[in-house]
Amino acid sequence: MLKVESVSHKFGERLVLKDISFEVGEREIAVIMGSSGGGKTTLLKCITGLLKPTSGSITVDGVDVVAEPDLARGKMGLVFQYAALFDSLNVRDNILFGLRRQKHLSRTEEDEVLAKLLDQVGLEGVERMMPSELSGGMRKRVGLARALCMEPQLLLYDEPTSGLDPVTAYSIDRLIVDTRDRLGLTSVVVSHDVSSIFRVADRILFLHQGELLFNGSPEAFRSEKNGPIGELIQKAKSESLARK
Ligand SMILES: Nc1ncnc2c1ncn2[C@@H]1O[C@H](COP(=O)(O)OP(=O)(O)OP(=O)(O)O)[C@@H](O)[C@H]1O
Numbered sequence: 323m324l325k326v327e328s329v330s331h332k333f334g335e336r337l338v339l340k341d342i343s344f345e346v347g348e349r350e351i352a353v354i355m356g357s358s359g360g361g362k363t364t365l366l367k368c369i370t371g372l373l374k375p376t377s378g379s380i381t382v383d384g385v386d387v388v389a390e391p392d393l394a395r396g397k398m399g400l401v402f403q404y405a406a407l408f409d410s411l412n413v414r415d416n417i418l419f420g421l422r423r424q425k426h427l428s429r430t431e432e433d434e435v436l437a438k439l440l441d442q443v444g445l446e447g448v449e450r451m452m453p454s455e456l457s458g459g460m461r462k463r464v465g466l467a468r469a470l471c472m473e474p475q476l477l478l479y480d481e482p483t484s485g486l487d488p489v490t491a492y493s494i495d496r497l498i499v500d501t502r503d504r505l506g507l508t509s510v511v512v513s514h515d516v517s518s519i520f521r522v523a524d525r526i527l528f529l530h531q532g533e534l535l536f537n538g539s540p541e542a543f544r545s546e547k548n549g550p551i552g553e554l555i556q557k558a559k560s561e562s563l564a565r566k
């Protein structure tokens with residue numbers, strides 16, 4: 323579903339992505355993680371076509387992101403870090419925003435679409451609420467509903483659990499997995515919340531200083547002993563022990 327081939331990106335003279343290659347298969351949930359400044363956001367921007375990689379190619383469902391940006395974007399849904407809702411629009415108008423720009427729907431058709439989406443993201447009775455009245459977790463759910471409204475094949479989540487308390491973060495992780503299970507979507511999640519990553523990932527991609535240091539299963543990742551990954555695992559283990 324997603325194929326990244328030998329992608330490099332330079333900001334001026336600085337190489338921030340170094341020859342990155344990986345694939346994400348249908349229905350798979352891949353998590354991109356790594357140290358701050360490692361290149362996660364840059365990679366995500368390249369995938370969505372917001373940035374053109376200096377070299378290499380990216381295809382989504384066989385469509386080249388650089389050559390056919392509109393067609394490729396149509397296959398992708400983005401769930402932004404802070405949900406990025408329009409503050410002056412209620413939940414209904416936020417969710418239907420993109421769809422209304424594409425086609426005209428009757429009120430009844432809109433109601434049907436909305437009811438289905440709200441059910442999918444586990445919300446009820448919020449259609450008329452304004453973003454400022456929603457909790458952090460609810461905002462994330464509305465952000466997801468808005469992305470799903472366009473029926474994407476590939477969903478990209480930028481830091482879906484950041485800024486949430488652990489219980490809400492857990493429920494959002496469940497939602498990410500449930501969305502994949504119910505809709506059969508492919509997902510790419512950018513995150514540095516280690517416990518969250520192990521709850522959702524089928525595959526982990528670890529970016530460090532622009533290099534893809536790891537591409538494999540969560541089990542294999544967990545057993546890494548050395549280097550930046552070993553350090554991270556050790557730190558996560560001691561933090562979870564400290565909480566017990
Ligand atoms: N527009 C830009 N111009 C110049 N340098 C940039 C730009 N955006 C990012 N960088 C640099 O590229 C490198 C990778 O940044 P990026 O934001 O992709 O990292 P990240 O992995 O998302 O980090 P974080 O976890 O802090 O969000 C960093 O060294 C950053 O300073």
Ligand SMILES: [Mg+2]
Binds near residue numbers: 362363364
């Ligand atoms: Mg970032």
